[in-house]
Amino acid sequence: MNDSVLNKATNFLWQMFCLNCIFIASNIVLIIALLFVVFHWITLPLYLIALLFLIISLQAMLLTLKRIGSSDEVAVVRQYIWAYYETIKDLHIYALAYLGLAVTLGIGYINIRFIRTNQALFTSTYIILFILLYVHFVFGTLIQVHFVVNMKDTFKLGLYCIFKYPLYSLFIFIATVMVGWTVRIIPALLFLGIIPLLGYNITKITRKILEDLQLTLIDTKQEF
Numbered sequence: 001m002n003d004s005v006l007n008k009a010t011n012f013l014w015q016m017f018c019l020n021c022i023f024i025a026s027n028i029v030l031i032i033a034l035l036f037v038v039f040h041w042i043t044l045p046l047y048l049i050a051l052l053f054l055i056i057s058l059q060a061m062l063l064t065l066k067r068i069g070s071s072d073e074v075a076v077v078r079q080y081i082w083a084y085y086e087t088i089k090d091l092h093i094y095a096l097a098y099l100g101l102a103v104t105l106g107i108g109y110i111n112i113r114f115i116r117t118n119q120a121l122f123t124s125t126y127i128i129l130f131i132l133l134y135v136h137f138v139f140g141t142l143i144q145v146h147f148v149v150n151m152k153d154t155f156k157l158g159l160y161c162i163f164k165y166p167l168y169s170l171f172i173f174i175a176t177v178m179v180g181w182t183v184r185i186i187p188a189l190l191f192l193g194i195i196p197l198l199g200y201n202i203t204k205i206t207r208k209i210l211e212d213l214q215l216t217l218i219d220t221k222q223e224f
Contacts (some may be wrong), residue, residue: 015068016200018076019061020193026057026084032137048099055095055137058199060084062145065200098137105129135162135169137208139178139203146210157213165209172202183185 024031030050037043060083067079087095109126112119118186140158144150149157180200183189 012068015076016193016196018081019064019068019196020191021059022077022080022089023061023195024190026060026080030054037040048103051102052095052099055098055141056087057084059087059095059145061140061196061199062141062203063087064195065203066145068200094140094154096135097151098140101133102130105133112167131173132162135173138172139169139206141204142206142210143213147213157216159214168206168209171205175202 001130027050029046030053033043033046033050037046040048060080063083063086064076068076068085105126109123109130112126113120136155136158139161140154143154143157143161176198179194183194
């Protein structure tokens, strides 16, 4: 019994390690940009391309974690490469949509400084919109990974999740911010697999939401 538990734990940690290595490798452009390229309007296209690949790799990671959760015998690297290819082929528009919304909000936020009245109100509004977009992105990515739905339904279901499960939404935001802050203090955690572990736990915690959505989609005759 103890040997079985130990083997499963060892196998899981090895899978997380492999997934983390290939996740980092697939985001080498973003890592180089953050380390060596100063953020500026001139370098903005490089950062946008890097963020696009980050979104794609996050989707591939969650899809791989889904396979790991359903079976212990998963070739993680092969599964991730397949998921990455499928994401680029089928979900790149989804990634571009979120990136476009983020850039639009960012431009609007920068222009706030030219507003002389109610600047605090506009600033607070944009911060709230950024938070909602981020949480919506997390839910939207989980929906794209677990269900076969089009872009329109993904956005609708993402909003449904935010307002139907506000505590889960708050938890996702606080947990990811805390992890991001911790990584900023201890960067070595990135190489120890903290991002795949965070994705794995978010997938586990939101399982009930995904099960409820499955019933909703079945009721509305959507394809699962």
